[in-house]
Amino acid sequence: MSEFLAMGGYAAFVWPCAGLSFAILAGLALAARRRLRGVQRRLRQLNARPEEGAWELRA
Amino acid sequence: MLGAGLAAIAVGAFGGLLLAPPDYQQGDAYRIIYFHVPSAYLAMQLYALMAIGSAIGLVWRMKLAYAIAAAAAPVGLAFTGLALATGMLWGKPMWGAYWSWGDARLTSVLVMFFLYLGYMLLHASLEERSTADRAAGILAVVGVVNLPIIKFSVEWWSSLHQGPTISRLAAPAITWDMLWPLLVMIVGAALFSFAVTLTRARAEVLLRERGARWARDVVAAGA
Secondary structure, three states: OHHHHHHHHOHHHHHHHHHHHHHHHHHHHHHHHHHHHHHHHHHHHHHHOOOOOHHHHHO | OHHHHHHHHHHHHHHHHHHOOOEOOOEHHHHHHHHHHHHHHHHHHHHHHHHHHHHHHHHHOOHHHHHHHHHHHHHHHHHHHHHHHHHHHHHHHHHOOOOOOOOHHHHHHHHHHHHHHHHHHHHHHOOOHHHHHHHHHHHHHHHHHHHHHHHHHHHHOOOOOOOOOOOOOOOOOOOHHHHHHHHHHHHHHHHHHHHHHHHHHHHHHHHHOOOOHHHHHHHHHOO
């Protein structure tokens, strides 16, 4: 186990690489889901009250 | 698709970090390949998707194509950043430096990073969406010349970067024990990035078509 974690002396490079990769994957998946949910929520509000805020929906 | 992608990535990471044997020259440092190559590959694939979407939008005024291009950009930017970061973490122990200015492979990938960034900034900064789609789309299409430069940079110029490990035309320069986790990782990363891009594209299309009857129905149904 400790041999596995040591990565033949390259632990300082291999593990940050793996950690960063998984962090970016998690960030991408969560950001995409948040974006879709956010758009749906804003549009539901807009459809309920069409007179306000339509112009600021550019983003 | 997201679940399948994540499962493949988990299997590939397990295989690459634990099951594959160490390299006779690079020891365990070569295991960075299992993260570096898939992210670099997807960074280029997503750029091609963004450019093709933009080109279709520019030629045929197809709004869905523009939406897919806009959805692919942040995903491609993240994968390009990851390819650069994992490459630096590999370069330090193998080449003795995180970065080398003037190296064609490194520089051309950095250019792709800024092309993605430029596309997103340009797209976000223009008020009128159709103008933003067109202006950023032209940038994406022009930037396509960078893709073959990235691919062939290690052959055209002397580079610190090693040559291709897997190629469709030649036998892979890697043993099967080391190869299969890499292939699984590439498939996983592809499934993952297309799932994320599709989710972003859904948000993008709903936003753009928010006045349309069907979009209102979809939003009301909570789908």
